Amino acid sequence: MFKSLIDDNEKRSQLSIMAQYLNTSFMISTIENEYLVNIEKGVVKNVEEGPFVMPSYVFKLTAPKDEWLKFLKHTPQPGSHDIIAMLRRKVLKFEGDLHPLMSHLLYFKLLLASLRPVENKNEN
Amino acid sequence: MKIEKEPISGQYGKFKIDGIDYRVYWEEAGQGIPLVCLHTAGSDGRQYRALLNDKKILEKFRVIVFDMPWHGKSSPPENAKVGNYKLSTDFYISQIMSFINGLELVKPVVMGCSIGGRIILHLAINFPDKFRALIGLQSAGHLDPYYDISWLHRQDVHGGEVCGGIAYGLMAPTSPESDKFETMWHYMQGGPGIFKGDLFFYKFDGNIGNEIKKIDNSKCPIYLLTGEYDYSATPEETKSLADTIGIEMIKMKNVGHFPMSENPKEFLKYLHPVLNKIS
Numbered sequence: 001m002f003k004s005l006i007d008d009n010e011k012r013s014q015l016s017i018m019a020q021y022l023n024t025s026f027m028i029s030t031i032e033n034e035y036l037v038n039i040e041k042g043v044v045k046n047v048e049e050g051p052f053v054m055p056s057y058v059f060k061l062t063a064p065k066d067e068w069l070k071f072l073k074h075t076p077q078p079g080s081h082d083i084i085a086m087l088r089r090k091v092l093k094f095e096g097d098l099h100p101l102m103s104h105l106l107y108f109k110l111l112l113a114s115l116r117p118v119e120n121k122n123e124n
Numbered sequence: 125m126k127i128e129k130e131p132i133s134g135q136y137g138k139f140k141i142d143g144i145d146y147r148v149y150w151e152e153a154g155q156g157i158p159l160v161c162l163h164t165a166g167s168d169g170r171q172y173r174a175l176l177n178d179k180k181i182l183e184k185f186r187v188i189v190f191d192m193p194w195h196g197k198s199s200p201p202e203n204a205k206v207g208n209y210k211l212s213t214d215f216y217i218s219q220i221m222s223f224i225n226g227l228e229l230v231k232p233v234v235m236g237c238s239i240g241g242r243i244i245l246h247l248a249i250n251f252p253d254k255f256r257a258l259i260g261l262q263s264a265g266h267l268d269p270y271y272d273i274s275w276l277h278r279q280d281v282h283g284g285e286v287c288g289g290i291a292y293g294l295m296a297p298t299s300p301e302s303d304k305f306e307t308m309w310h311y312m313q314g315g316p317g318i319f320k321g322d323l324f325f326y327k328f329d330g331n332i333g334n335e336i337k338k339i340d341n342s343k344c345p346i347y348l349l350t351g352e353y354d355y356s357a358t359p360e361e362t363k364s365l366a367d368t369i370g371i372e373m374i375k376m377k378n379v380g381h382f383p384m385s386e387n388p389k390e391f392l393k394y395l396h397p398v399l400n401k402i403s
Contacts, residue, residue, distance in 0.1 A: 075297055078353045082293030085355040088270040103281045105289030106308075 001068065002028050002035040004115060006047045011114040016042035018107040024100040027057040030065040042107070059096035067091045071112070074120040083109060132176045134197075139226040141193070141219045148223065149197035150190035154182030157256065157403060158232035160224060161189045162240030164262075164382060165211075165326055166276075166287055166319025167310045168196025171237070174388030180396060184403045185233075190223055194318050207277070209321035213330045216243050217250065224254075233402055235259035238381060239326045241357065244346070245365075249335055252343035257402045259347045259395075262381050264357035265365050266331035273327070277317040284312035287319045294381035296353035299390075307385040336368050346371060347398045351379035374398075 005012070019042030028035045034050035036057060063071075063086060070080035079085050086092035094101065101108055131153045138147050151169055153176045161172045169189035176187050191198040194209055220243065224232060233256050236244045241263035248258050275286055291311040295304045311319065339346065350362040352375055359375045366373035376383055376394050383391035 078296075079355055081297050081353060082355070084271060084290065084293045088355045098275075099280070102275045102286055105286055106292055107289075109289060109293060 003047050005044045015110055019104045022104055025057045027060040029062040030068055059098055059101050063092040072115050074117045130177055141222045144201050146193050147199040148190055152188040154186050156184045158229040159185040159187045160232050160234045162236030164238040165322030166314045170310055171385035207317050209317055211322045211325040231256045233257045237261035239322055242330050248339045255344050257345045262350050262354050262357040263348050264361035265336050267327050269327050273320050273323050276320040283316050288312040295386040296378055296380040298378040299387040304386050307382045339369050341371055349374040349394055351376045351383050353380035356381050
């Protein structure tokens with residue numbers, strides 16, 4: 001689900017300028033699965049899919065898979081279009097040291113949104 | 125190429141708010157019924173750039189937009205210090221009324237968005253006879269905090285980056301990217317702690333409980349419009365407010381928390397009929 005964060009993508013490659021001093025690891029959880037994302041100088045260097053025994057990360061974003069699927073639609077519905085919107089609905093939880101996330105909030109929002117399909121295929 | 129001039133003129137002026145001197149900047153365009161527009165928390169009057177350029181509106185309305193003290197081109201007061209800005213309900217009401225009185229506006233229409241959409245409710249409760257009509261964009265009677273606003277002002281996080289990041293998500297994915305960027309850019313230009321200081325009003329001091337029941341729509345007509353993508357003041361919250369007041373709300377499709385700025389074209393489709401009724 002989040003493995004393709006590592007793939008070449010024009011939108012993502014333009015994002016690194018917004019996080020050129022950012023080196024961090026964070027976990028994305030869909031409850032049933034986990035993805036450990038490593039970022040160096042604003043570039044996604046590795047995405048590892050769980051299960052993990054002793055994962056090491058700085059912060060974690062947890063939401064049920066169906067909520068992540070709603071977020072990842074080409075045109076998400078209101079309340080699913082933004083991670084803070086999901087936080088507001090209490091379907092997403094932020095945990096850990098949130099400094100890298102909050103100091104690069106737009107970067108992370110756009111990084112996750114870069115996984116949305118470019119074309120709308122009657123998904124709703 | 126010759127410069128294409130806009131019909132907007134800007135001006136600075138000094139007046140007292142609660143006995144303290146302030147230097148305030150405002151822009152205006154058009155003629156007729158005064159329409160005073162209030163910007164959102166942590167931003168400034170540029171949010172109303174489309175209204176100030178809308179020929180249809182300018183034929184009947186004198187659109188006036190001021191930057192709140194500490195915002196945009198308006199100055200902080202004398203002896204101001206970084207970190208001590210906190211918007212209270214009383215000060216917000218005072219600055220609006222002082223501006224209106226200072227410009228000698230008679231029975232203006234006041235339209236506010238977000239914190240502006242909240243304060244028009246306070247105006248409706250306290251001064252219903254002073255306004256021709258009140259328009260609330262993204263109005264809700266109260267808002268429980270849903271994220272830790274201390275992130276908006278701390279020295280180890282760039283305030284412009286984080287405030288811009290927060291504002292960006294409040295907009296609809298369907299709004300034009302260039303207008304969304306400009307809306308976010310205004311947030312990125314705010315002073316340290318100003319967005320957070322405004323949210324003190326929005327999330328705490330300005331919450332209205334049962335006072336809402338004091339609003340009498342027959343004394344001063346109220347119009348409430350809310351974008352469907354707003355998760356701060358949701359359409360459901362505006363609906364509940366409208367039900368209490370006994371009016372219909374207008375739910376705007378394809379816009380979020382900053383309708384006039386993030387997608388002016390869409391917003392004006394909803395605003396024109398409201399202004400026609402008022403005029």
